[in-house]
Amino acid sequence: MTPIAATANDAPAPAPKRVAVVGGGPAGLMAAEVLAAGRVSVDLFDAMPSVGRKFLLAGKGGLNLTHGEPFERFAERYGARRADIEPLLAAFGPAQLRDWAQGLGIATFVGSSGRVFPADLKAAPLLRAWLHRLRASGVRFHMRHRWLGWMEGDAAGKRLRFATPDGEAAIDADAVVLALGGASWSRLGSDGAWVEPLAARGVSIAPLQPSNCGFHVARPSADGTPATGWTEHFKTRFAGAPLKNVALSLDGEGGAMKQSGEFVVTENGVEGSLVYALSGPARDRIAREGGATLLLDLLPSHTAQQVRAEVARPRGSRSLGTHLKSRLGLSGAKAALLYELLPRSAIDDAAQLGAAIKALPLTLSQTRPIDEAISTAGGVRFESLQPGLMLDALPGVFCAGEMLDWEAPTGGYLLTACLASGVAAGRGARQFLQ
Numbered sequence: 001m002t003p004i005a006a007t008a009n010d011a012p013a014p015a016p017k018r019v020a021v022v023g024g025g026p027a028g029l030m031a032a033e034v035l036a037a038g039r040v041s042v043d044l045f046d047a048m049p050s051v052g053r054k055f056l057l058a059g060k061g062g063l064n065l066t067h068g069e070p071f072e073r074f075a076e077r078y079g080a081r082r083a084d085i086e087p088l089l090a091a092f093g094p095a096q097l098r099d100w101a102q103g104l105g106i107a108t109f110v111g112s113s114g115r116v117f118p119a120d121l122k123a124a125p126l127l128r129a130w131l132h133r134l135r136a137s138g139v140r141f142h143m144r145h146r147w148l149g150w151m152e153g154d155a156a157g158k159r160l161r162f163a164t165p166d167g168e169a170a171i172d173a174d175a176v177v178l179a180l181g182g183a184s185w186s187r188l189g190s191d192g193a194w195v196e197p198l199a200a201r202g203v204s205i206a207p208l209q210p211s212n213c214g215f216h217v218a219r220p221s222a223d224g225t226p227a228t229g230w231t232e233h234f235k236t237r238f239a240g241a242p243l244k245n246v247a248l249s250l251d252g253e254g255g256a257m258k259q260s261g262e263f264v265v266t267e268n269g270v271e272g273s274l275v276y277a278l279s280g281p282a283r284d285r286i287a288r289e290g291g292a293t294l295l296l297d298l299l300p301s302h303t304a305q306q307v308r309a310e311v312a313r314p315r316g317s318r319s320l321g322t323h324l325k326s327r328l329g330l331s332g333a334k335a336a337l338l339y340e341l342l343p344r345s346a347i348d349d350a351a352q353l354g355a356a357i358k359a360l361p362l363t364l365s366q367t368r369p370i371d372e373a374i375s376t377a378g379g380v381r382f383e384s385l386q387p388g389l390m391l392d393a394l395p396g397v398f399c400a401g402e403m404l405d406w407e408a409p410t411g412g413y414l415l416t417a418c419l420a421s422g423v424a425a426g427r428g429a430r431q432f433l434q
């Protein structure tokens with residue numbers, strides 16, 4: 001049979017544009033998904049042997065995907081960066097996130113706290129379904145590819161330099177999405193090493209700092225000079241002990257940020273959800289003033305007057321410890337903290353002791369190292385990005401996820417903003433290529 005001659009109309013279609021997504025956390029995977037849906041050729045690179053390692057770790061705590069509170073309240077959680085994050089959430093917010101999970105076959109539910117979780121509280125089934133869909137849509141995965149920056153002489157920022165198991169390689173792309181995470185839990189892949197190559201290209205980057213982190217405490221010692229960490233006695237007995245049903249506020253804020261919940265005593269300080277909730281302002285206060293004092297309410301369900309009255313009640317021959325336990329239910333780490341942090345004179349004075357039970361000063365001296373933090377504050381400043389999250393300094397290069405300069409408390413706000421910024425960067429890159 002004679003082959004049919006090719007006509008001008010049958011000219012081969014132009015090769016699809018190539019996008020390199022670097023970083024396979026939730027932000028990078030979401031950018032890849034948006035790009036693959038737009039008929040561009042997507043290659044995703046990650047330094048680790050597999051993607052989504054921090055996402056899987058988050059699954060160990062139940063995978064709090066987002067929060068069910070009203071949008072207005074939700075957007076407030078991004079504090080000073082609300083104006084930058086809110087437009088991203090308007091395009092892909094908590095409701096869209098739940099629909100997206102449903103589309104992967106993962107039903108979600110709103111817990112009693114308003115937090116939203118997958119029905120089985122696990123990350124692995126969601127990640128598995130997601131990767132399956134990404135591969136089916138043509139995304140190619142390149143593991144053990146560590147991005148090192150750009151090739152020498154590459155002014156446009158489209159020749160990426162990678163360390164691979166086979167040595168260094170140069171990868172060309174028409175557009176690039178960087179979603180390299182923050183600088184905590186570096187053993188899962190995010191080590192903040194991206195700061196240097198981006199800063200060298202003139203990208204403005206706020207210093208990376210721990211967010212949702214633990215702290216060291218300082219306590220008054222016998223001679224009046226502050227000592228760091230707990231006394232040996234307290235540490236030995238109570239490191240690891242949870243303090244439940246308490247409230248914390250930052251001294252000097254007039255109780256404005258008072259939050260209830262629980263936290264944990266550590267070897268040298270405190271950590272846990274209630275401490276994380278105040279970690280941003282406390283960290284900034286430490287930077288400004290050298291320390292930050294939290295006020296611990298050991299009995300949020302009692303008024304100050306009730307506590308005072310119970311403490312002042314005659315106790316006969318009973319010890320103070322027995323009295324506090326029987327009248328107010330204070331025992332264990334809660335009672336021990338009073339002895340740890342108050343001078344003897346305050347313990348012996350009913351009025352001072354009563355006041356301290358409602359507002360026990362707990363001084364934080366420094367944050368725990370960033371590598372232990374749940375998340376990272378600081379990063380690529382929004383002022384150096386255009387609306388589609390494209391870098392001013394490098395047209396065609398986009399950034400998404402925790403590497404951007406924002407922070408939020410735990411409660412699903414982190415993953416929501418990471419996914420929303422992945423959507424925005426993916427759409428931005430698509431538009432750029434058009």
Ligand SMILES: Cc1cc2nc3c(=O)[nH]c(=O)nc-3n(C[C@H](O)[C@H](O)[C@H](O)COP(=O)(O)OP(=O)(O)OC[C@H]3O[C@@H](n4cnc5c(N)ncnc54)[C@H](O)[C@@H]3O)c2cc1C
Pocket residue numbers: 022023024025026027028045046047048051052053054055057058059061062063064065066145146147148179180181182184185188189190191192193194373374375400401402403411412413414415416418
């Ligand atoms: C213990 C823990 C529990 C958490 N629980 C929750 C939760 O329940 N809800 C919630 O909202 N958030 C939670 N988070 C936070 C959430 O997991 C992160 O905010 C989110 O994973 C950040 O997504 P990302 O894509 O920006 O970065 P990451 O998930 O950190 O992914 C970045 C990726 O980039 C890769 N990478 C980094 N540098 C390079 C390089 N040079 N070259 C190539 N690849 C590189 C890394 O290997 C990694 O795969 C938790 C965090 C922790 C530590």
